[in-house]
Amino acid sequence: MCSPTRAALLTGRNHHAVGMGGIPEFSGGFPGYSAMLPRDAAPFPKILKENGYATAGIGKWHLTPEKEQGPAGPFNHWPNAWGFDYYWGFLAPEAGQYDTMISENQKIIGVQEGRDGKPFYFPEAMTDQAIDWLHGVRGHDAEKPWMLYYSTGCSHAPHHVAKEWSDRYKGQFDQGWDKLREETFARQKALGVVPADAQLTPRDAEMPAWDSLSENSKRLFAHQMEVYAGYSENADHHVGRLLESIEEMGELDNTVVVWIWGDNGASLEGTPTGTFNEGTMVNGLPLTDEEQMQLTLKWGGLEAWGTEMMYPHYATAWAWAGNTPFQWGKQVGSHLGGTRNPLVISWPDRITDAGGLRSQFTHATDIGPMLLDIAGIPQPDLVDGIAQQDFHGFSFTDTFADPNAPEHHTQQYFENFGNRAMYKDGWWLAMRMPRTPWRLDPALLAKFAPGVWDPDADPVELYYLPDDFAQANDLSATHPEKVKELTTLFWEEADTYHIKPLLAGFSPFFGILPPLGANSKVTYYGNVQNIAPGVVPRIYNHSYTISADLLIPESGAEGVIVADANHLGGFTLYVEDGKLKHTYAFLGVFEYRQVSTESLPTGEVNVELVFAADEAKPATPGQVTLFINGKPVGGGRMDHTVPFRVQRLLRHGHRIRRRPRRRPELRPQGTVRVHRHRPEGRL
């Protein structure tokens, strides 16, 4: 999973120990899941910075608590506070690659323009930023060492890439995921990156056999993978651009490049059919195969898969194929498919065994200690006067020269949303919970609510990795003593590193949320833009009012009063053709529109939208009423509302136009107020 792995990588500590047992969107009131980096776990970029390195983080972040992603901060969990002199990228878990909401240092600066008249595209833009930063550092100081954290949005959803890239793979996946996996496995053996005696693990019944699919599905799914492949190759192209720029500076041979590729195992979150909008899965909205096909058609068909019209994610079984030869994938921390990613290290001046393979067990927590080891910087006992947790990872620089160097990282727990594993001396106990990663719907999650689920009652699997690279032979039945030993060890680790309460990463789904605070009214003065999802007034699942004071000139006006996100989930309250209008997009599945029956007068005008929820519950239906100067002027029913989140940022006021303006642009005279009713609610 994104945040836990990033936190482990950057801090050198286990993810729960630094508050990142889950993701910031699901953070809760438990130490292991707070999403708040503790002061006793200084990340290695901070240590490098304090020891004379210039540091930058460029790209995806996903490590700042959502509630802190605004101008009021606090900023001690933003990238700069993690030790980066400079940050440019997106704070969110994921972002559209064409309209990325960019943050720079401690400010969300919103959607940017492309360079040289070209449309903005995040992979290109972030690489330009990284190169610019390197050039700037070297232009300032010819000798100062630097450290760059370059983190692509790819290959996380949405799979956004230009057609010219996906077209390169046209027809290359028509054989389907079952065959692709066999082909990949054969290639892996030919390359020697998996042992000759490794066995290919079978497909789980949750994923359909390719041959069982309709021709329609095969064609759609093959195209999903073409887009994914093009997206991935594009990212690789930009990594190449970055390396070329370092080479141009004459510094590549003395630069340690640590390349880790993957989404902690390719992502299974696209549902078995793939989805036109990953937001449907995030909001726990299950869609049938037929509905996914129809919605794909609605938003542009195959030609639009990869464009900004969709927020696409490929079918689950493609991720499984991408994780060859392992079982499962992202979120399934119990198995290698959800934990093992390729790691390549390049350092031409010091690593002479180019192309050599190393097989020592290593973990994300090892990267920081390894880099500090290379830099000759010991782990500090104190940082900013705070005594530090020891690193939980280990340097493995001795493997650079010696392929047979001893394994230093001999024990490691894994836990992600309830899926667990315990590794020790080659043995791996896999404790998978009976939940597929693409289901977040209330009916399924209810089975795992506190007091309902007994994690130790589920079946477990036991593997011995030195003899079983792919986890193909379950030894749990013949080695019950090892199962018991590793189960006990896991729970000991759980106590040590704040893993308990298990599933705290899902606490919002069980109604356990941090206090929302007494402030249920938010007022936006003047020109407030780019409000992060976690800071947007939490209007979901409740009644709410949006009220705005407008000044309409005699010639009339039109424009957006307030907008949140886009056609794949969100709403807009606006004035057009003299009428007050409201459009609400339910995740790209349904749209609701209300138009005032009367025109807005000129002069000072107050407009209001009141959503009266049927009841305070997830995805509540309700009634919208529009008001002009306190008088009801129409409305309509909304049978479905977004229960959890939309993927973009709320914007307000005059910077937004739906089309070239024909009349003077509407400007809220002073304020827009959002009032969430029933502030005692915690949905």
Added chain:
Amino acid sequence: MADTEFDVIIAAYLIPDLAQEDFDAMVRLVADKRLEVEGVALVTIATDGTPTVQQTGDHLGRKGLTIGGGVGLVVGLFAPPLLASVVVGGAAGALVGRFAKHKVDSGLGEKLGAALPPGTAGLIAIYDRSKADVVDKTLVSAVKKSVAEVDGGGAKELKAALAEAQAGMGGG
């Protein structure tokens, strides 16, 4: 035939050549005399958004007409400029179907071209209602279908049915 009741179906496809396969399957059924249609047309939307009538089969199975040889009822439903891309054959004058004497300009072609995204396809057919099940099972690759009954034998009724079917294609 005067008592025959008709349905209109509009089917949408993600993959144009799968639409072609369904169209061909429908034509084969007609050739095998297992289905009669008043008209059927396949519309593909090019990747640049240009709609094109790929095939027509008006009054398939009726005496005096060859499969795909006529431009009649269904194509007649399409408004210019769509028709500009269609080669109009001499068979048009031989139409004998129930609706053939009417000129129905529903604008459906433009609407369908606008409604279907680039790179997709649509199939429209008017057929004997008693064969609805056959038609439904034939159009296996359609991702969305909308059917409307034609209540009467005139252009007005046909147009209303088309509008109803078109409306059924909207929304989610």
